[in-house]
Amino acid sequence: MSSAVDRAADELYGLSLEEFVPRRDALVRELRGAGQKDDAEMIKRMPKPTAPAWVVNQLARQEPDAVRELIDAGQELRRVQEWLLRREADPKDLRTAVEAERALAVTDPEAPPEERVRQALKAA
Numbered sequence: 001m002s003s004a005v006d007r008a009a010d011e012l013y014g015l016s017l018e019e020f021v022p023r024r025d026a027l028v029r030e031l032r033g034a035g036q037k038d039d040a041e042m043i044k045r046m047p048k049p050t051a052p053a054w055v056v057n058q059l060a061r062q063e064p065d066a067v068r069e070l071i072d073a074g075q076e077l078r079r080v081q082e083w084l085l086r087r088e089a090d091p092k093d094l095r096t097a098v099e100a101e102r103a104l105a106v107t108d109p110e111a112p113p114e115e116r117v118r119q120a121l122k123a124a
Helices: 003-012 017-033 037-044 051-062 064-085 091-105 115-121
Strands: none
Touching: 003 017, 003 037, 003 115, 017 037, 051 064
């Protein structure tokens, strides 16, 4: 992948959903005009993210530490579940891991989806 494609992906996936397609099309026209047809074709194939994917992507860009903490909590829960299945852990360990992960998901149900995900990540 060329640096032009990398830059375009970084720019496009940082935009609002409404801006994605018009900007992608503009980048494709610019690159075709500059004779970079392969790069233009790669950018044209970049899919517009779904709303949930866009929310998670934006939060990963804005709150990378919180996303890492959420991933770590999920991995810890999975690890304890595996230990329990092998009878190498106490059921209290699973309870503790589940409670920790649940605490990450406590959000205001009336908040918009992006804010609910942000609240869950901040709780991490």
